[in-house]
Each structure stands twice: as structure tokens, then as C-alpha cells.
Amino acid sequence: DGNGNLYFTDIPQNRIHRRDAKGTLTVFAEPSGHCNGLMVVGDRLLACEMDGRLKEFSLVDQSPTILADKFQGERFNAPNDLVIDQSGGIYFTDPRFRAPEPWPQKTEAVYYRNAAGKVTRLIDDRKAPNGVILSPDEKTLYVIPSMEAQMYAYPVQSAGKLGEGKVFCELAQVDGRENGGGDGLTIDTNGNLYITSARGIQVFSPDGKTLGILEFPEQPANVTFGGPGNHTLYVTARTSLYALETEATGHRFPGPKK
Numbered sequence: 001d002g003n004g005n006l007y008f009t010d011i012p013q014n015r016i017h018r019r020d021a022k023g024t025l026t027v028f029a030e031p032s033g034h035c036n037g038l039m040v041v042g043d044r045l046l047a048c049e050m051d052g053r054l055k056e057f058s059l060v061d062q063s064p065t066i067l068a069d070k071f072q073g074e075r076f077n078a079p080n081d082l083v084i085d086q087s088g089g090i091y092f093t094d095p096r097f098r099a100p101e102p103w104p105q106k107t108e109a110v111y112y113r114n115a116a117g118k119v120t121r122l123i124d125d126r127k128a129p130n131g132v133i134l135s136p137d138e139k140t141l142y143v144i145p146s147m148e149a150q151m152y153a154y155p156v157q158s159a160g161k162l163g164e165g166k167v168f169c170e171l172a173q174v175d176g177r178e179n180g181g182g183d184g185l186t187i188d189t190n191g192n193l194y195i196t197s198a199r200g201i202q203v204f205s206p207d208g209k210t211l212g213i214l215e216f217p218e219q220p221a222n223v224t225f226g227g228p229g230n231h232t233l234y235v236t237a238r239t240s241l242y243a244l245e246t247e248a249t250g251h252r253f254p255g256p257k258k
Helices: none
Strands: 006-010 015-019 025-029 035-041 044-049 053-058 064-068 082-084 090-094 109-113 119-123 129-134 140-145 150-158 166-170 185-187 193-197 200-204 210-214 220-226 232-237 241-245
Touching (some): 006 035, 006 220, 035 082, 064 109, 082 129, 090 129, 129 185, 129 193, 140 185, 193 220, 200 220
Antiparallel strands (some): 006 015, 015 025, 035 044, 090 109, 109 119, 140 150, 150 166, 185 193, 200 210, 232 241
């Protein structure tokens, strides 16, 4: 956030943690509703709650507000990750990880909640849609499935309206595995994508070319830029938080213009 605080989730412990600029770790929210993907926008912390909701927390007093909890009268499966656009709309994924059975929604999907609160289902043909992010110019939406090796890019025709998707890149696989997908991701100001996977963080150029793989002692789950100048890559893994200084500059999503 604007004070240099980093927010990340511990899903098994049902918490959101806050690490300040000095490295002090505190609990921001507990219970969190098993929050997963987060995004800071101004004085708000947007969150995907795997207990079936899209919500936000005030960074001032930590008060929560539910933004969406149903589609066509049924709760979501388990919202996973999100990104906000400049109109104030939020794209978010809804796979079945941790969802109750029978599944509330009959399909795994990507949704869009516009600034007025209307929710639309945009994509329903990906296996376990997980990470999601926009390009810096917000003309492309990237969707990262967990059960497919291929990552997808969709042209954004207007806020909440997508064109036909295409395979953007294919993840390198762990030996003996064929359809290992990605998890979380982030993007830099040049449009390069950093996708967490079983092999580490796989980096791709805007045209889908492999730029390299960043390896860590543990399998990474999610990743974001932060720190002075937005050059530090923060990585959450199975039991640890890692920081890697880079020459890249992370893109900040400004959210709606005031």
C-alpha cells in the first residue's frame, strides 16, 4: 500500500497477514473467509474469499464489505484471484478448490463485477481458472488455469467484454507431468508476465516467449511487485515469503479514476 505494507494470505490458517516496511509481521484479518488473491487499490484491499465471496477491506479500520456473493441466485464456488480495471470493474476467477459439494456453480468460470455491482460470467471453458491479470494498457486479460499447461490471453473489447481467447504460452513442466498449470502471477511495466508454477516462476514476454525460470527452495504460490520503486519481487511459497530484487518495475493497477 502507500505506506509500504505488504499483504498476503495464509489460507490454511484463515488469515491475512500484513508485513510493514520494517519487516514487522502482524495479522490484518482473522478469520478471513479463507481469502486467497488480494489487490490493493487506494485505501482498499480487494480480496477473493474462498468461502464464496468477493469482498474488500478498508485499510483504515479493517472493516469488510461484500462486493459479490452470488451468481444467478447461487453462491460462488471458491473465488481465487482478481484484478481491477480503470472503470472500477473487477475480473475474478472461481474454480472449485475448497468449494462445497455439490458445487454451487455448475462450472468453473471467470466473472466480471462492474462498478455498479452487476456480475457477468465471461469464461466457462477453462479447467480450474486460477490466476488472472490485465496487461498494463488493459487491452488483454490473461487467465492462468491450474489444470492445463497452456495459458490464455483474451482481447478486452470494452470493460467486462472479451473477444475470443487464444493460447498465449505453454508452461515448462516438471518431469513426468503433462498438464501442470500455473497459480498466481504478476506483470511488469513492459508487459512481461511472471507466473508461479511447479517449476518456479516462469517469465514470459508480451508475445509469449520464454524469458527464463526463477527457482526457489519451495514451490511458489503467488507473486507481486513492491518495495521502493516497485522493483522487488515478493513471492509466497508453501511455508515462506521470499523477496527478490530485480531490474524490472512492477505495474501498478490504479483502479478507477477519481
